[in-house]
Amino acid sequence: xxxxxxxxxxxxxxxxxxxxxxxxxxxxxxxxxxxxxxxxxxxxxxxxxxxxxxxxxxxxxxxxxxxxxxxxxxxxxxxxxxxxxxxxxxxxxxxxxxxxxxxxxxxxxxxxxxxxxxxxxxxxxxxxxxxxxxxxxxxxxxxxxxxxxxxxxxxxxxxxxxxxxxxxxxxxxxxxxxxxxxxxxxxxxxxxxxxxxxxxxxxxxxxxxxxxxxxxxxxxxxxxxxxxx
Numbered sequence: 001x002x003x004x005x006x007x008x009x010x011x012x013x014x015x016x017x018x019x020x021x022x023x024x025x026x027x028x029x030x031x032x033x034x035x036x037x038x039x040x041x042x043x044x045x046x047x048x049x050x051x052x053x054x055x056x057x058x059x060x061x062x063x064x065x066x067x068x069x070x071x072x073x074x075x076x077x078x079x080x081x082x083x084x085x086x087x088x089x090x091x092x093x094x095x096x097x098x099x100x101x102x103x104x105x106x107x108x109x110x111x112x113x114x115x116x117x118x119x120x121x122x123x124x125x126x127x128x129x130x131x132x133x134x135x136x137x138x139x140x141x142x143x144x145x146x147x148x149x150x151x152x153x154x155x156x157x158x159x160x161x162x163x164x165x166x167x168x169x170x171x172x173x174x175x176x177x178x179x180x181x182x183x184x185x186x187x188x189x190x191x192x193x194x195x196x197x198x199x200x201x202x203x204x205x206x207x208x209x210x211x212x213x214x215x216x217x218x219x220x221x222x223x224x225x226x227x228x229x
Contacts, residue, residue: 005214008093114140177189
């Protein structure tokens, strides 16, 4: 299992952006061109290039050998490659991605002030009750703990929103995280990447790395796909 994070804190120069675009499929490039905001286009580009580079390095593939498709719920996978599972997430300045030989899900969220009544709509009764029991100053952080953990599980399952968020319960007691209501056994781990972000990973095994590889955008060039032309 490998987990990486790239901090996209400034705009790429056009030459580097266009160079990376050459490694995308026509459909991927067309999607980028439809983004209205450069931040969204850049995060999507980083995510695609990052996961392609990781697959190339981990599985000995060339970029032209990687063909993405999606299952009926919209989860992407690589055609013709067994035991290769990956997931990507982005929020604010961060793009995060993970790869493993069994199902894996990852979610990152920037902590913003929100109406916590949303938890009453999307969380299980037990989760919502636990949230209300906390002191007010701790509720926002716990909300995003639970939200990213729940999203990472849904993404690991690969069934999208066909799994209602309130149909299962996440319990977090210190570093111990468990799930009630899942059809399979899953493991969870959270990582710190920045003070105002929450990052959660869900996998079918407990082989989580102690730390994740965190890169600034300038360092990401070293890990780009340029050597896999």
